[in-house]
Amino acid sequence: MESIIDKKLYKLWYVITFILLAVSFIWTAKYHMDDYPYFEKTNGFQIILYVCVLILYYLLYRHIKYIEKIPYPVLVCFLVFIGGLYIFLLPLDPISDPKYVVEGAINIASGDFQSVLESDYLQSVQKNINVSLLYAFFIILLPKSVLSLRVVNLLFLTLTAIIVGKISKLYGYSEKGAFFFMGTFIPLIAYLNQVYFDIPLLLLSSFAIYIYIKRKDYFGLLIALVILGFAVLLRVVGFVFIFPIIIDYVITKKEILLTYKRQTFIRSICIIALLFLIIFGVNKGIHFIFRSTNASDESIWKLFWMGINEPEFGMMHNEYLLVPQYSTIGFDDFLKTLCSRSFFQNIRLFSRKILWIWTQGTYQFQRYGFGYDGDSSSKFIYDTLLTNHFLNTSQKLPKLLIHLGRAQYMSLFTFMFLGVRKSYKKIDVLNVRALLYPMVLTFLVLIFYEMKSRYIFHLIPIMLILSFIGQEHLADSIKKPGNFILHRFKKYIVFFLIIDLIIGLSSYAVIEIYEKQNQEHLSIINTAHSLATDYGLDLQVREITIPNINREYDFIYISDLHVYASSVSEIPSWGMTKDTRLGMFTCVRNGMQSAEQLKTWIAITNNMKADGLLLGGDIIDFGDDQNINWVQNQLSILEVPYVYTLGNHDSYDYVTNSQNPDNGDLDKIFLDADKDCSYIDYGEFIVCQINSSLNCVSADTLEKFKSVYYIGKPIILISHVPLYSEDDSMLKDRVETIYNNDRLIGNGLDNVMDSDTQEFYELTTADNSPVIAVLGGHIHFQYDSMLNGWIPEYINSSAADGQGYLIRVKQ
Structure with missing residues (x-):
């Protein structure tokens, strides 16, 4: 029965x-450094690099005896x-x-300990206090710095590889080979x-799996469960x-087990329960020492x-975290949201979510290993000969490592697929249940x-x-004399090695050429x-994809700038004084008032030689002729085309306290364009307001x-x-939480649309x-979504x- 279930x-x-x-x-799962997922068509370079690494991995496996000769030290x-x-x-x-x-560990x-008690972040997630405590234990005798903590990481990684x-040796494969692949x-x-x-x-x-597989007895089970119990203190993924x-x-x-007496069975269960109670007690002890009395953990159902x-098909959508009502999300909210969608929507x-998780391939190390894009002083603790080459992920070295890292992952994934196939065919000989089940359980949870x-x-080992197992399966297939193609492959294995090197060098050359062709764009x-x-x-940066553009x-x-020209006298706009409105629209980042900021955005647009400046409405705070004249004068300095969109403030008439979109003074800004709907045709697409x-x-x-x-060209609206x-x-x-009304256009709103x-x-x-994309404003917070499941709205x-x-428009 068990064999059938396993099969x-x-x-x-x-x-x-x-x-x-x-x-x-066909589709490559990609990660954007602004922290959102997306897909793009797989290109020839990615496939070539994948094939290169795949062949290289196979050749290393076939010649693993040379690695075995290297001394372990x-x-x-x-x-x-x-x-x-x-x-x-x-x-x-x-x-x-x-x-x-890091701050918690060093403290x-x-x-x-007081700094830990005062940390809002650590107090909201106890498991991260546990992580800090673990690292702190290992740096007690070391300098209290982030570099010491990373040395501890290196120690952990080395032990993991061992x-x-x-x-690997327990399953009959190369011990040193596995270490080499991990390293x-x-x-x-x-x-x-x-x-x-x-x-x-x-x-x-890894240690728990090793202990269990090595012993495969009750004592081994207990030790493995204790180790995994401590793993659960760090993250619940230990349960997988x-x-x-x-x-x-x-x-x-x-x-x-069937021969056990009832007393023996009950005693075994009690021992396991006692071990977990001890671990639970350790957790409570940490809670007592390092957590304030009013601290509470975030609900796990919030993460589900x-x-x-839908906007980021399951990735952490930080916009939602800012809304107070989402702080109490529970199982009912999760179930309600899930059931509110159609079968095909889900x-x-x-x-998309499954494909992205399992084929993205870098574990997002470009973010966690290389950091945000930025200048050296804000990104690194100190400068080295490498730091200037890792300022952003569009530079050659990090880009090459990202491509290689994904190719390594996809190669492992491919051989893993072959390994599962062999395990299925030889299930009575190969018992990989302790390996395969954690992977399947992880799949189901995610x-x-x-x-x-x-x-x-955690599934890398x-x-x-x-x-x-998969590489062995491939090697066995190649050895079969009846398989002519694979037999020929074996005969010319050295030839393939040479070809692999040539392709690898050619791929690097392709990157070099590609970088040179895009240097001007990257400079912009x-x-x-x-x-x-x-x-x-x-x-x-927000990207819009249009296939086959040249x-x-x-x-x-930009939108919602709310320019209030300094020359405008005291006007009771929106029921507020001039100073109040100026204060509302003064940037806390740089102290600039909105009028000065418009000059800055225009300077940036001119300096980068952009293809256009897109203005999404409410650029002026109200439709006074001095505001309009000031904005028009600034726009006349622009060296590129612009598209201006009417907002409710642009057309506000303070005299009648009403909207007046027909205000003739606004024609100065729109020039010859129609205020209701106008566009610029870029040949390959249209930008329309x-x-x-x-x-x-x-x-x-x-x-x-x-x-x-109906012109028939792609439209950015x-x-x-x-x-x-x-x-x-x-x-x-x-x-609705912020404004107590809809402020949107669409179905399912309190503000019902008219027929037009x-x-x-x-x-x-x-x-x-x-x-193919919509750009909006009006609501004064950033939000990315998908209209009808495929039209991005920024x-x-x-x-x-x-x-x-x-806004970057690309192929």
């Missing part, structure tokens, strides 16, 4: 990995040397969550900069190893609920849990052992970011929009009032719509807060 499970995982592998040849020294160079030559300043874990090691080598796996080396739970958890889970080990033990020892958000969400590709980091991006940083502005385009997009300033689209505006719509898609209720919820607005909305979001915050988008 079904092996076969299911074999089919799933085959589908993922096949689709990855030499291999260990090699790993320590490579890891040490990386740690000290790329001294990344801690970022994101690890920043607080605990220094005896400063243990994985021993697991040369780029994502593992990159993660040495990540002082967090990832590497300690990798060590503990606990359950499979217990299941494997019960199945393997079924006959012995986050895992089914299939689309989960299929269907719903918050999405990060680093959440499968398992993938490696299964890949050895770097210029924009550099100028924005100098002025204290936050310029974020070049890339760059636009600056539409007047939605009154939360609707008039009949005349609709007809003008249709004339653009600017609408001051954002469009709303019913499958993203979080946008509506947040807007309804037709505009349906045209825009239709399956065959030429609209809503910008108030530019008065110093925030703008660099």
Whole structure:
């Protein structure tokens, strides 16, 4: 019975990995450094590099005897040397969550417990206090610095590689070979900069698996469970190893267990329960010492609920974390959101999510190992000969390492697929249940849990052992004399090695050529970011994909600047004084008032030689002629085209306290363009603005929009009032929380659309719509969503807060 279940499970995982592998040849899962996932078409370079690494890995396996001849101390020294160079030559300043874990570890090691009690971050997540405590223990006698903590990481990684080598030996494969593969796996080396739970958890889970597989008795089970119990103190992912080990033990020892007397059985259960109570007591002790009385943990269901958000198909959507009502998310909210969508909506969400997690391939090490894009002084603890080459991931060296790291992962994934196939065919001989079940359980959990590709980091040792089985399977197939093609492959194995080297060098040359061709474009991006940083502005990149365009385009997009010209006298605009309005729209980042900020955004646009400046409405605070004249004078300095969109403030008449979109003075800004709907044709696509300033689209505006719509070219649409898609209720919820009304255009809102607005909305979001992206504003916070599941909408915050988008249009 158990064999049948195993076979079904092996076969299911074999089919799933085959589908993922096949689709990855068409779509490549990518990670953007602004922390969102996306896909792009797989290109020839990626496939060539993957084939190169695949062949190289196979050849290394076939000639593993040469690695076996290397003394073990030499291999260990090699790993320590490579890891040490990386740690000290790329001294990344801690970022994101690890920043607080590092601070906690240093404070605990220094005896400063009060700082831990006062840390809002650590008090909200006890498991990160546990992580800090673990690292603190190892640096008590070392200098209290982040570099010491990374040396501890190197120690953990070295021990993990040794243990994985021993697991490999238990299965009859090369111990030194496994160590070598672990020590040369780029994502593992990159993660040495990540002082967090990832590497300690990798060590503990590997050690537990080794102890259990080596002994396969009751005592081995107990030791493994104790180790994994401590792993659970770091993260609940420890349970994905606990359950499979217990299941494997019960199945393997079924006959012995059936002979146990009731007392013996109860005693065994009690011993296991006692061990977990001890671990639970340790956790409570840590809680008592290092947590304040009012501290509470974030609900795990919030992370499951986050895992089914549609805009980023399951990745942590930080916008939602800012809304107070989402701090109490529970199981009911998760279930309600899941059931509110159609079957096909959920299939689309989960299929993208699964594909991204399992084929992204870098474990996001470009973020956690190389850090955010930025200048050297803000990114690194000190400068070295490498730091200037790792300022951003578009530079040659980090880009090459990212490509190689993914190729390594996909090669392991491929051989793992073959290993599962062999395990399925020889299930009676190969018992890999303790390896395969944690992987399947991780797969099932991550269907719903918050999405990060680093959440499968703990499976690297398992993938490696299964890949050895797969490589053996491939080698056995090649040895078969009846298989003519594979036999020829064996005969010319040296030839393939030479070809592999040639292809590898050619691939590097392709990168060099590609970099030179794109140097001008990268210079534009770097210029924009550099100028924005100098002025204290936050310029974020958003990408729009248009297939088969001949070049890339760059636009600056801002909205809701609310310019109040200094020459304007005291006017009771919006029921407030002039000083109040000026104070509201003065940037806290740089102290600039909105009028000065417009000059700055224009200077950035001119300096980067952008393809256009896109203005998303509410650029002026109200429609006074002095405001209009001031803005028009600034726009006349522009050296590139611009598209101006009406907002509700642009058309506000303070005399009548009403909207007046027909204000003739606004014609100065629009020049010859139509205020209701106008566009610029860039040949390969159109940038079009539409007047939605009154939360609707008039009949005349609709007809003008249709004339653009049916030109037949891709359209980037600017609408001051954002469009709303019913499958993203979080946008509506947040807007209503802040403003107590909808402020959006779409179905399912309290603000019901009239027939003309309804037709505009349906045209825009239709399956065959030429609209390929929407840019919005109005609501004064940033938000990315997908309309109808495929049209990206980028809503910008108030530019008065110093925030703008660099819109990059690419193939």
